[in-house]
Amino acid sequence: MYKHVCSLLFLLALLTASAQAADLTVTFVSCGQGDAALIVSPTGKTVLVDGGPPEGTERLLQVLKKRQISAIDLVILSHPHLDHLGGLAQVAKSMPVRMFLDAGFPSTSPPYNNLLRVLAERGVAVKNATLGRNIDLGDGATLTLLGPPSPFLANTRSDVNANSVVARLQWRGRTVLFTGDAEPEAERFLLEQHGKDPELLRSELLKVAHHGGRYSSTAPFLRAVSPRLAVISSGVGNDYGHPTAETMTRIQAVGATLYRTDLQGDITALSHDGQPWQVTAEAAPPVAKASHGSSTTPAPSLVSSSPPAAPTPATPIEEGxxxxxxxxxxxxxxxxxxxxxxxxxxxxxxxxxxxxxxxxxxxxxxxx
Ligand SMILES: [Zn+2]
Ligand SMILES: [Zn+2]
Incomplete structure (x- = not known):
């Protein structure tokens, strides 16, 4: 009998240990010129923040497959630009999506309307972001919606960008800020809110706004967020010159270590049991730039007779x-x-x- 109690206690201890051991991961997918980030919560809830540009769809699906993601609990679309929504319709066709949330900013963009149509066909619940709302991801992991501003900002460089959903993820002291393509006006709005609550914006990891574009990531905003780690999602040799040197300098000036999906591939931040983020980069095949012509077939490679080049490792192998x-x-x-x-x-x-x-x-x- 005593022996049985012992083994039962041992089993309970094992079960408790495995129940407590939990990871939070955030993967910034190297999807070309656009944004796509996958959050897997400590209880296994899955959140996709943006879905990359159309040409990055295959990469996004690859990453989901590799991570053995078979359903998405929540898709957050920061704003209805193609470089953020391009892969979402395909994701919704490939696996169950339980809920979709966006800024609700009016848009007549055909790809956006197509996405809404696919979501409706699939019976996905569509919600608008409400400021201050907390989304429970299990085990105390929470996404707090800090944007879009209410009422919507107007007369900015891009009102669609300026009214991006901004969300802060927190779990056991670990924090990540997702900014979409927030404009300086949106950063000013966030700073005003931050003035009332000095912890509101502070985040260890910052998804840099607008692919490192020069206007976003203003110095006061970066000081308020005070990130240790910053991720820029942009495409190799993109037409916008993203990320810009000015912005990278401002980010480094606040002491953040910078990561880039264009140079380093998929960037994953993992916290085990709430311990400090461990960041790893995984080389990814480059995503071809979107062709602006009507052709859908990529131009044949000039060196088609040679075997495909092995992906360059994100970091060279070196001793010491x-x-x-x-x-x-x-x-x-x-x-x-x-x-x-x-x-x-x-x-x-x-x-x-x-x-x-x-x-x-x-x-x-x-x-x-
Ligand atoms: Zn945008
Ligand atoms: Zn964008």
């Missing part, structure tokens, strides 16, 4: 530790930040002792 000539910190060679160090500035150390002896500190992102 790596730093930039211009930086006071050093990294593990596998750290995604290393990919952002220009070759001419890169210095390597054979050992940790040698890196410390150079007067540098271990970097906060990979804790070498």
């Amino acid at each position: 530790f790596v730093a930039s000539r211009n930086s006071k910190v050093f990294h593990r060679p596998s750290c995604p930040s290393v990919a952002l160090i220009l070759a001419k500035n890169r210095v390597s150390f054979a050992s940790r002792a040698a890196a410390l002896a150079s007067g540098r500190q271990p970097s906060g992102d990979c804790s070498p």
